[in-house]
Amino acid sequence: xxxxxxxxxxxxxxxxxxxxxxxxxxxxxxxxxxxxxxxxxxxxxxxxxxxxxxxxxxxxxxxxxxxxxxxxxxxxxxxxxxxxxxxxxxxxxxxxxxxxxxxxxxxxxxxxxxxxxxxxxxxxxxxxxxxxxxxxxxxxxxxxxxxxxxxxxxxxxxxxxxxxxxxxxxxxxxxxxxxxxxxxxxxxxxxxxxxxxxxxxxxxxxxxxxxxxxxxxxxxxxxxxxxxxx
Amino acid sequence: xxxxxxxxxxxxxxxxxxxxxxxxxxxxxxxxxxxxxxxxxxxxxxxxxxxxxxxxxxxxxxxxxxxxxxxxxxxxxxxxxxxxxxxxxxxxxxxxxxxxxxxxxxxxxxxxxxxxxxxxxxxxxxxxxxxxxxxxxxxxxxxxxxxxxxxxxxxxxxxxxxxxxxxxxxxxxxxxxxxxxxxxxxxxxxxxxxxxxxxxxxxxxxxxxxxxxxxxxxxxxxxxxxxxxxxxxxxxxxxxxxxxxxxxxxxxxxxxxxxxxxxxxxxxxxxxx
Numbered sequence: 001x002x003x004x005x006x007x008x009x010x011x012x013x014x015x016x017x018x019x020x021x022x023x024x025x026x027x028x029x030x031x032x033x034x035x036x037x038x039x040x041x042x043x044x045x046x047x048x049x050x051x052x053x054x055x056x057x058x059x060x061x062x063x064x065x066x067x068x069x070x071x072x073x074x075x076x077x078x079x080x081x082x083x084x085x086x087x088x089x090x091x092x093x094x095x096x097x098x099x100x101x102x103x104x105x106x107x108x109x110x111x112x113x114x115x116x117x118x119x120x121x122x123x124x125x126x127x128x129x130x131x132x133x134x135x136x137x138x139x140x141x142x143x144x145x146x147x148x149x150x151x152x153x154x155x156x157x158x159x160x161x162x163x164x165x166x167x168x169x170x171x172x173x174x175x176x177x178x179x180x181x182x183x184x185x186x187x188x189x190x191x192x193x194x195x196x197x198x199x200x201x202x203x204x205x206x207x208x209x210x211x212x213x214x215x216x217x218x219x220x221x222x223x224x225x226x227x228x229x230x
Numbered sequence: 231x232x233x234x235x236x237x238x239x240x241x242x243x244x245x246x247x248x249x250x251x252x253x254x255x256x257x258x259x260x261x262x263x264x265x266x267x268x269x270x271x272x273x274x275x276x277x278x279x280x281x282x283x284x285x286x287x288x289x290x291x292x293x294x295x296x297x298x299x300x301x302x303x304x305x306x307x308x309x310x311x312x313x314x315x316x317x318x319x320x321x322x323x324x325x326x327x328x329x330x331x332x333x334x335x336x337x338x339x340x341x342x343x344x345x346x347x348x349x350x351x352x353x354x355x356x357x358x359x360x361x362x363x364x365x366x367x368x369x370x371x372x373x374x375x376x377x378x379x380x381x382x383x384x385x386x387x388x389x390x391x392x393x394x395x396x397x398x399x400x401x402x403x404x405x406x407x408x409x410x411x412x413x414x415x416x417x418x419x420x421x422x423x424x425x426x427x428x429x430x431x432x433x434x435x436x437x438x439x440x441x442x443x444x445x446x447x448x449x450x451x452x453x454x455x456x457x458x459x460x461x462x463x464x465x466x467x468x469x470x471x472x473x474x475x476x477x478x479x480x481x482x483x484x485x486x487x488x489x490x491x492x493x494x495x496x497x498x499x500x501x502x503x
Binding site (some may be wrong): 103 | 388389391392423424425426428429430431458459460461462464465467468469472473476479480483484487490491493494497498501
């Protein structure tokens with residue numbers, strides 16, 4: 001297996017794009033129901049419900065795949081490198097708000113040991129290990145409304161769960177916009193998408209070469225800082 | 231003249247006090263009346279709450295009921311229309327109710343002589359606005375339908391049990407978004423579009439919730455708080471502020487992405503030059 005495959009194993013790419021498709025469908029059908037109105041151009045209510053529920057179940061299954069997959073090598077990208085996080089975050093933000101406009105080199109160099117930049121690490125950790133579990137649990141709770149508590153947080157149990165579910169749905173739609181946009185910040189606007197799609201478009205820099213040169217060229221680095229990685 | 235006489239009789243009955251004329255009747259008609267002497271069984275607690283209880287028994291059962299065996303029969307009791315015909319002060323539009331009822335499936339298919347009391351049993355009838363809660367209104371309202379109709383099959387409705395606790399049969403089995411619940415439609419023409427209820431302008435606001443909607447609808451920051459307080463309905467109940475903030479954030483994020491992207495494009499152009 002090449003170094004490239006270490007960052008983009010097939011299971012991860014299948015999971016990533018399935019997840020993307022499911023999320024888009026869930027957002028479209030979710031908003032269709034949330035903003036349902038007679039005569040409005042949106043997915044028919046009953047169809048939206050059926051699709052939303054089916055995709056929710058599939059999303060849960062794919063999340064379990066993700067969790068199992070992260071028991072292996074991919075998990076290290078979430079668990080390591082926390083000491084450098086605060087400084088790394090500042091560097092990453094400075095790059096996105098300033099350096100990127102000047103053609104500065106990307107501050108993070110992905111490696112098989114640490115492929116996420118600090119912003120990715122925080123964002124993915126929050127979204128995948130906090131927001132998504134709550135989104136999933138609240139979604140499943142709404143499948144069984146008669147089993148939900150009668151009262152919760154000053155309102156009905158279903159009301160509270162549904163509101164949390166909607167709020168997290170909004171959060172994920174924001175995440176997707178930013179995630180997709182940052183996917184264009186590679187060498188070319190499509191390079192990172194191709195990487196996540198094909199897995200082996202661009203080889204990783206030679207580790208020996210990287211260690212010899214502490215400041216690799218912008219082109220070589222940007223190619224691998226893939227916000228589409230997960 | 232006859233209306234005047236009845237009004238006088240009713241006034242006298244009310245002035246005498248409902249309790250006075252109710253207590254002797256309840257000796258036989260309350261609880262286990264059937265086992266005693268037969269006749270109509272009345273639940274004293276429910277009668278006490280009923281909207282007509284202020285009349286007492288003899289308010290409607292005027293003559294021939296004071297001694298046992300009664301000389302009069304049920305048919306001799308006052309008909310609803312004795313009082314309600316031409317009653318313009320009532321908090322409902324009687325003329326509209328009559329017009330709706332005449333169009334309803336209960337009249338033109340089931341029984342041309344369909345009576346108010348078939349559904350509004352006068353010994354315990356309470357209008358929705360006087361019930362303790364929406365849940366009670368739904369439970370009692372649906373029970374009335376179930377007395378004649380077998381448990382209906384609504385397999386196309388998801389979470390059927392939940393729906394039966396949150397809305398009445400008549401909310402879907404009546405025409406459109408009009409306030410009426412008396413224009414009962416045949417099953418084939420009942421509401422089948424979920425969005426009629428599951429939307430901001432939910433028809434429940436004009437039917438089940440119409441008596442409390444007006445005074446509670448404007449609760450701060452909530453779409454259809456009046457429904458939300460009783461049942462969550464996707465499409466109809468939501469936090470207004472959550473939608474507004476989220477849509478604003480979404481718009482700002484998309485705008486920021488465009489500005490950032492345009493900045494990168496400009497910077498790249500300058501660099502090339």
